[in-house]
Amino acid sequence: MPQNNDLLYFVEKFPDELSCRKYLENQLWKNGPVCPHCKHKKVYKYKDGRLYKCASKTCRKQFQVTTGTIYQDSNIKLRKWFLALYLISTHKKGISSVQLGKQLGITQRAAWYMAHKIRYMLQNKTAFRPLSNVVEVDETYVGGKFKGGKRGRGSENKTPVFGMLERKGKLIIMVVPNTRRVTLQPIILQNVAKGTQIMSDEWWAYTKLSSHGYKHGVVKHKAKEYVRGDIHSNSLEGAWSLLKRSIRGIYHRPSREHLDKYCAEFQFKYNTRNDTEITRFTKTVAKSRISVKYSNITKNIAKNNSYLSTNEKEVQIQKGKRGNRNSN
Numbered sequence: 001m002p003q004n005n006d007l008l009y010f011v012e013k014f015p016d017e018l019s020c021r022k023y024l025e026n027q028l029w030k031n032g033p034v035c036p037h038c039k040h041k042k043v044y045k046y047k048d049g050r051l052y053k054c055a056s057k058t059c060r061k062q063f064q065v066t067t068g069t070i071y072q073d074s075n076i077k078l079r080k081w082f083l084a085l086y087l088i089s090t091h092k093k094g095i096s097s098v099q100l101g102k103q104l105g106i107t108q109r110a111a112w113y114m115a116h117k118i119r120y121m122l123q124n125k126t127a128f129r130p131l132s133n134v135v136e137v138d139e140t141y142v143g144g145k146f147k148g149g150k151r152g153r154g155s156e157n158k159t160p161v162f163g164m165l166e167r168k169g170k171l172i173i174m175v176v177p178n179t180r181r182v183t184l185q186p187i188i189l190q191n192v193a194k195g196t197q198i199m200s201d202e203w204w205a206y207t208k209l210s211s212h213g214y215k216h217g218v219v220k221h222k223a224k225e226y227v228r229g230d231i232h233s234n235s236l237e238g239a240w241s242l243l244k245r246s247i248r249g250i251y252h253r254p255s256r257e258h259l260d261k262y263c264a265e266f267q268f269k270y271n272t273r274n275d276t277e278i279t280r281f282t283k284t285v286a287k288s289r290i291s292v293k294y295s296n297i298t299k300n301i302a303k304n305n306s307y308l309s310t311n312e313k314e315v316q317i318q319k320g321k322r323g324n325r326n327s328n
């Protein structure tokens with residue numbers, strides 16, 4: 001199917017709530033319905049076609065396909081959820097909650113919450129495979145009010161993000177508290193298979209890798225050396241510039257608190273970049289068996305208005321100032 005027909009295909013495939021529900025049942029219950037409370041496989045189906053009841057004598061609980069998923073207890077219809085999954089997973093550089101809200105016909109606040117639920121879901125690892133062959137490792141700094149920000153000192157207003165990229169393979173990125181060896185090395189040991197050829201620059205956090213069972217190629221950035229034969233971190237550099245463009249362009253300056261979720265969204269999109277839009281959508285739906293609570297998203301959302309983008313916060317501050325002047 002050609003790419004430009006994907007949205008049309010999507011709209012035709014999901015004309016109503018029932019079609020979404022059927023699709024979800026097929027995706028999440030590949031071998032028939034399973035009780036989400038006790039995993040029992042013998043269940044009764046009610047006539048309304050939505051509700052089920054567990055047949056286990058010790059359980060007998062009712063459930064739907066949405067029980068224990070990202071869609072549970074949501075006032076937003078499944079069709080809008082599906083469209084949100086589709087829009088978020090197909091906008092390469094990301095989509096703002098303002099735009100998402102407009103496209104779904106819901107408030108910006110509802111769209112913000114929905115998008116963060118989806119990102120939280122994408123953060124959840126369902127299958128783990130350590131990276132191998134040739135893996136580039138590098139760190140970068142994102143967010144913050146000021147331009148610049150170097151390694152270590154001088155980057156106080158920015159958040160360090162660490163990345164590991166298997167050449168022609170999978171990317172793993174995460175927000176880290178700092179870029180010291182004590183932080184980065186255990187992450188590498190956990191995520192990269194022994195015997196892998198690791199490529200990095202000369203940052204001291206990476207200097208002990210060869211004593212941990214890795215082959216280690218170092219390119220000396222300080223000496224203005226960026227590529228020596230096969231030794232470089234150019235693929236990861238490419239991913240960093242995409243990440244920064246997306247954060248600057250759409251999310252302005254996301255708070256540190258939410259940056260890990262934006263990173264998860266970016267990682268998912270990067271790792272599915274060769275899929276068709278429909279395949280990518282199917283992969284997001286497959287991940288939706290996770291219940292996400294308000295508290296998972298943020299602790300103090302009402303207090304700090306963090307659901308607003310930075311620009312909107314500034315507008316509110318301006319309005320506040322004007323209000324004060326008028327009353328004076």
Ligand SMILES: [Zn+2]
Nearest residue numbers: 035038054059
């Ligand atoms: Zn049960």
